Amino acid sequence: MKRAEGKKPFWRPESVRARTTVGATLVVAVALVAAGLLVVTLLRDNLYGRAELTAEVNAQSVAGQLASGAAPTAIELPDDDELVQIVDADGNVVAASEDLESAAPVGSFAPEPDPVETADAAETDDEDGDDSDDAEDDDDETPSGEDPTTGGGSVGSRIDYETVTVPGEDASYRFAALAATAPDGRVYAVYSGASLETQEEAVASVGATMAWALVPLLLVVAVVTWLVVRRALRPVRAIQKELIEITGGDLSRRVPVPASRDEIHSLARTTNMTLAALDAAVAQQRRFVADASHELRSPLAILRTQLEIAREHPELLDLDATLGDVTRLQDLASDLLLLARLDAGERPPHVSVPFTELVREEVARRAATDRVPVRLDVKEDLSVWGVRGHLARAVGNLLANAQRHAESAVSVRLTVEDEDWLRLEVADDGNGVPQGQRRRIFDRFVRLDESRSRDEGGAGLGLAIVQDVALEHHGMVYVLDAPEGGALFRLALRRTERGW
Incomplete structure (x- = not known):
């Protein structure tokens, strides 16, 4: 007859408290039985030795x-x-x-x-x-x-x-x-x-006493283990109860942390750290959705207005301006899609990417539309381990940022940092980045100069994408002062698969 599906056998309880109690009781039972057998054996050998001595003395x-x-x-x-x-x-x-x-x-x-x-x-x-x-x-x-x-x-x-x-x-x-x-x-x-006769009675008496005392002693062990484990797991029940309520939607709440410095204390702290990270991620996602909605609403509204005017007065339609708005809207949608994929943990296969060739291609692709010339200084035949499309987007965003803020020149330098790393530096001769804003500029939808026009300033996603791509490739990006007086963005990437 088959056991009912999902039903556990009685000797395999699901409760941690029950399993611990059964395990502790069995261990103590085995230890007591072994100790009892040892005591009885030693007592028997000692008493029989005395009988042998008596018999030997009489025989002698x-x-x-x-x-x-x-x-x-x-x-x-x-x-x-x-x-x-x-x-x-x-x-x-x-x-x-x-x-x-x-x-x-x-x-x-x-x-x-x-x-x-x-x-x-x-x-x-x-x-x-x-x-x-x-x-x-x-x-x-x-x-x-x-x-x-x-x-x-x-x-x-x-x-x-x-x-x-x-x-x-x-x-x-x-x-x-x-x-x-x-x-x-x-x-x-x-x-x-x-x-x-006396020896056998003594051994039998000791054995019987141990046998009778075994059951009550095991019962005491089981009860004490049950109570101790229940008390030890009480904070777990409190954590479980709080987590059930937290999953209802309020991620700002935290589970109670017991005063004891044990594993449950560490579990509660880790759980709170996870909740804090989840709360921050959800808050960031909400801000991202709100900012994305705001950024998309403005160009869509402008584009709709232009089309409505063109419907009534076709002669007033500015095709170049309309095409520019559509292009900016397309770029913004692409940036938002890439950030969403990175946030979702999408990790395309990483391969060896000829980075020197990639940098040259990005500079050449933008040459016709660049506002200022680009001075290129790259070391040949350098490769990195990563996703070519994401790396191209990061390099393009750094070049676009430098072109937006440069006065007269942009320089690109690609060198080897050490055996495993390469370093890409993009510098301009603009106003630079204030010391206190150098971390904030990599946040999403951040524009340091809020007074400048949207056409010139972009949506504030370019550097955020650069940072996410760098983290995706186990690299880093940061900003320094350029020798020309502007900002120098340094992107460090791993050259080989080793260390991933």
Whole structure:
């Protein structure tokens, strides 16, 4: 059966708060289970080690008595929580604690006696028949492998351990086994066991306590995580609420910025910066539409008036003036269209453009209509990375601006600024640009001399287009004082694709 479309499985909640709570709870659960297993294992090893030590001490004691010559049946063996069983070389139980008297051998894991010890014990009788010199040596030395404290017997050096279930006993026993050799050469296996009942109860109790405490602890972790995340996300809810209201139209409002210096604080500040930029862009767009409407209304009104007069009095129609108004209107529409495309983020493919050739073409194209001559000084074979049509419009606007304000001369200079940049300078000998207005002249619909006629001053979009084209090409444009005394506009463009 297919899951309903769009429905999330229960183990993948959509809420950040729920996902964080589930994730934190799972991590803590895994950590607690791992820590609990480690604690129980260490506790079990420690308690079982103590049982092994007890069994080893008892086994050593019994083996020592056998090695000293005591008969197995004469040794006092412990009972209850500690059991001992002595087995001879043939596998017969020769002595045992009360609980093991009628039981079979607890196992066969006792180690073999040391070979040296067995051989030394077997040679004891042969040495009694030696000559007097050897007898004297025996009085002075202890035979190899014998323990002088056990009367000629020996205790094995190796001890093995094993957990055994004793018939009739509920708890298991941890047995230590070793070999002992009596003075007469008989070999016995000594099994000594310590009860694990107390140890197993302690381990089970600790494990049960941890298991019972796990669920309440995880519940506490889940609740605390839920509350902490909810409190941490409270500013996000406030930001969301404010954004919903802002999208209603009032871009001057801002989202609340929390006092904490965390990621949400940074998010709120970034959101406010974005809103401020959006507000400025919308305001600029509104001003642009208003200014464009104003600029278009005037030539259209003039053109309509001329046509209405021509309809009544054809002899008064000035075709040259009318054609000039249509041309200015066409240029204004083209400028507005280009600015709209740049504002919309339209980015045509960039290619290598022969910029030296482009500058020469623009100067030659305007030569017939230029008011003053242009002095050209360009470095040959320079290229830039960009859009040819946009670059041609920028160069043409700089030339038109210089022609509009020049007194007697305009100079164009194209040079290499460094390995990656070239520099185009267009200078005139006019009045120049005041220091305080050098940034403002690149704004749209800005005319520094509002008293001059519209025919001479244009619509105030030329330099704005130059700046937008420069930014589109990751370049820059700015104005300085020209050596001739007027304004010098410097356009810097990147020569290659590197760095884009």
